[in-house]
Amino acid sequence: MNKVMNRIMHFVVYAFKAIDWPLFIILLLFAGLGMLVMHSAVGGYDGRFIGQARNFLIAFCVMWFVALFPPSKIMKIVIPFYVLGCLLLLAVLLFGYTSKGATRWLDVGFARIQPSEMMKLCVPMMLAWYFDKHRSDLRIQDFFIAGVLLAIPFFLIIKQPDLGTALLVFATGFFVIYFAGLSFKLLTPIFIFGLIFIGLVIHFEPMLCEPGFDWVILHEYQKTRVCTLLDPTSDPLGKGFHTIQGMIAIGSGGVYGKGYLQGTQTHLDFIPEQTTDFIFAVFAEEFGLYGSIFLLILYTLLLARCFVITMKAKTQFGALLAGALGMMFFFYVFVNMGMVMGILPIVGVPLPFMSYGGTALVTLGIAAGLLMSISNYTPSKPSS
Known part of the structure; x- marks a missing residue:
């Protein structure tokens, strides 16, 4: 019996040490903030809100499981x-x-x-x-x-x-x-x-975006996204609707925001895909410039922790992987916020730890688990 209890205690201690606590605390803050915004985006506690809570729970469990392996x-x-x-x-x-x-x-x-x-x-x-x-x-x-x-x-x-x-x-x-x-x-x-x-695409935009002009290297819907980025007002009720409504929501939030659950663009359903790709527009409308700055600070802390783990990694594999995962988080944030603000084409890239999605959250959970594994790894010394 004592041996069983000792093994259990040993595993609990090992599992506790597998957690990188600075990274874990940052992710907990994201989970709380993400669920807060999701509640506003869905307008209550419906199935999507409950589903996102489940997704976070699964992501954290997967993160912890991956962190156990060196x-x-x-x-x-x-x-x-x-x-x-x-x-x-x-x-x-x-x-x-x-x-x-x-x-x-x-x-x-x-x-x-x-x-x-x-x-x-x-x-x-x-x-x-x-x-x-x-x-x-x-x-x-x-x-x-x-x-x-x-x-x-x-x-x-x-x-x-x-x-x-x-x-x-x-x-x-x-x-x-x-x-x-x-x-x-x-x-x-x-x-x-x-x-x-x-520069050439911007200069020749009127000709390149004419109906029937074939870009060869891109599908028609991809060409449309680029042309919509260059001039969203060319089709304000069609292809440019998403971009325009995202910019309106962000701009209408002002400095202080309209207040939690008070976003008109959100609750009148003008913002498209407001629980997934455009959730930043929901957040910016209700929390304004100050809220957006706080969110960017939180992402900066996440990236800073990733690069601290990169610099302290004990192996080449760990350093390269941790650095790449940190840049992956950056790329997610840059592309998502860029497309919502109308400075990048609209692509299906979620905002990390904010957008709804089970697969995306589990992927991010695995990435966080890999970072924790790298952070806590110490190579065993060769026996003399």
Whole structure:
């Protein structure tokens, strides 16, 4: 009996130590704030509010479970998970479930799964593992191989099509490659080309956005999103409606906000997708500039903790993965807030720990668990 009790106590102590408390406290604040805003967005305690509470509970349980495993054990499953993810993406293209013109899901009978979500974590984990294995003799061809490992899931997701998720996967993988030692000089020409390309698109916008003009590299709905970004007033009651209503909600909040549960754009249902992609518009309308600054401070604390974990990581794998996950959070926030404020095209990117969504929250929970695992890992000393 004593042995059983000792084992239980040992596990409880181990589980308690697996938590990175600064990160955990920040996530608790996000959970409380997220549920507060969700209550206003849904207008009460309906099924979606209860569902989000369940999603947070599952995400925290998954986070804790992942945090129990040291990076050395996580590295052993990286390759199988990456291969499985790529095979599932291929299966989606062959016999996936189609909804609203996109084939992104697999119907497995009891549920529909979206394999592209798991690649947001599998890709940076795979690349971090690869660079960790080659850290002693890193060569230029290793960066080429890493680029191939990144390109495979990226193009499989593009084919679905799911540009938003593809960009997130590409961003997290790219940051691993950059942190591994990719020279900034190699990126400068790409950066300059990007600026020139954006300038040309803005200059020739009237011609490029004419009906029937084929962009070739983009689907029609993607072309529409870019053109709507350039001029949302061209179709204020159609394609530009989402962008315009999001900007109106944010602007009408002013400095102090209209007050909790007092958002007219929200409760008169002018804000589209107000529990998911546009939840920041709900928050900004009711809490105003000061509330938005508080939210940005909270995200800054989250990113700061990620980078502290990155700097203190004991292994190359941990440092690269933690840095990439921190930048993933940043990319989520930047893209979501940018599209709601009308400075980026509308893509299906949720606001971390605020938007409704079980899959997205579980993905973020796994990411937080990986960060905690890296934070608390101390390599065992070799026996003499």
